[in-house]
Amino acid sequence: MIDETLHQTVRVDLGERAYDIVIGPGVLAETGTYLATLAPGTRCAVVTDENVAALHLDAVRASLSGAGFEPGTLVLPAGEATKDFGHLRQTVEALLDARLERGDLVVALGGGVIGDLTGFAAAVTRRGMGFVQIPTSLLAQVDSSVGGKTGINAPQGKNLVGAFYQPRIVIADTAVLDTLPVREFRAGYAEVAKYGLINDAPFFSWLEDNLDAITAGGPARTQAIAASCRAKAAIVARDEREAGERALLNLGHTFGHALEGITGYRSDVLVHGEGVAIGLVLAHAFSARMNLCSPDDVKRVTAHLETAGLPTDLTPVRAHVPDADALMDFIAQDKKVSRGALTFILTRGIGEAFIADDVPASEVRAFLQQMLES
Structure with missing residues (x-):
């Protein structure tokens, strides 16, 4: 049963x-109840x-079966390489082969x-x-599972093929995070910190004071995840398709995606949250x-x-950056x-991020060269 206090x-x-x-903690075991009601x-x-x-x-299959569902299952390889055209085709064909109809449900059980x-x-x-969405990583619980951005990677870059499609x-079962490797939990924490850095300086201060309790689990973890989701939900409700304010959620991501891309999305070198952590530092340093x-x-x-145990400079990727x-x-x-200028999320301080749509590409290049040489 769910512990309502948490x-x-x-x-x-x-x-609509x-x-x-x-x-x-414990909400994963109630999946069948939620879906049967929904x-x-x-x-x-x-x-x-x-x-x-x-x-x-x-556990998920047992919960679904107990609620009267007979779920089909598709198990894919783990890792960023799965987010490609080949596995998209495999997934679509599996849904069609199962003869699922438009009103039926497709359940994503996993990370981002x-x-x-x-x-x-x-x-x-x-x-x-x-x-x-049943997100099983911290990163997915506070970021990728919320807001309706879906998609796959292309050889040209990350998340370049996709759609806005809301769940x-x-x-989000906070207890399943205890099964994560330490590296994955830390990587997800970068997205939690991001919400404080965008527009909530008091939340960032609270994170500084409560990092150990969040890591340990319990009420602090639930509070951190809920606060992150609440922050993202508010922005998404105002700007679902990233016509304006939602771009703030990309703080640290432009640099981070570039670092991931240049390593070929190799998780042994850099996982997404680590790229975001470095990107958050670079965004502040460039500002x-x-x-x-x-x-x-x-x-x-x-x-x-x-x-928090996260990388903050280019050391992990230096060997991959010519x-x-x-x-x-x-x-x-x-x-x-556009005309030699880039759109970046920059900041005037902790919790004061803003959209800058006229950043000279030459300035970004000079900054990155300096970072590579430092």
């Missing part, structure tokens, strides 16, 4: 497409990866890779099937270079992420270039 629900207010994010009389399929299947698939891929498959199969519900924020802000961000121009090629794919 349970929170965050509403993503999108009118609004949905809940249920957060807390879409009675439907069928479902679960898409997951090999690592998550070994840990959590049996599975959530993004499965959500995109649900969006394009039969022109849109019901979609449920029907997000079921300081542009005299927008204080060097003390850069030091504070760096110190907190280092305390020069600043190579990184600029990936940045140009990630964000639109």
Whole structure:
């Protein structure tokens, strides 16, 4: 049973497409109840990866079966390489072979890779099937499972093929995070810190004071995840398709995606959250270079992420970066270039991020060259 003292629900207010994010230990075992209430009389399929299947698939299937579902299952390889055209085709064909109908549910059980891929498959199969997110990583619980961005990677860059497609519900069990490798939990924490750095300086201060309690689990972990989801939900409700304010959620990501891309998305070198952590520091350092924020802000961000066990400079990727121009090629794919200027999320200090759509590419290149040489 769910411990109600550790349970929170965050509403993503999108009118007819609004949905809940249920957060807390034990909610995964209630999956069948949630889905039966959400879409009675439907069928479902679960898409997951090999690592998550070994840990959590049996519990989810048992819960679904207990609620009257007979779920089909597709188990894919784990890792960023799965987020490609080949596995998208495999997923779509599995849903069609199972003869699932448009009103049935496709359940993504896993981290960001599975959530993004499965959500995109649900969006394009039969022109849109019901979609449920069960994120099993910290990064997915606070970021990729919320807000409806789905998609796959292309050789040209990360997340360049996809769709905005909202889930029907997000079921975020905080207890499953105890099964994560330490590296994966730390990587997810970068996205938690990001929400404080965007527009909530008091939340960032709270994170600095409560990092150990969040790592240990319990009420602090639930609170951190709920606060992160609430922050993202508020932005998504105002700007679902990233016409403006939602771009703030990309703080640290333009640099981070470029670092991931230049390594070939090799998880042995850099996982997404580690790229974001480095990107958060670079975004603040570049802002300081542009005299927008204080060097003390850069030091504070760096110190907190280092305390969380995250990389904060280019050391992990240096061997894969021939020069600043190579990184600029990936940045140009990630964000639109217009007349030599780039759109970046910069900051005037902790919790004061803003969208800058006129950043000279030459300044970014010079900054990256300096970082590579330091």
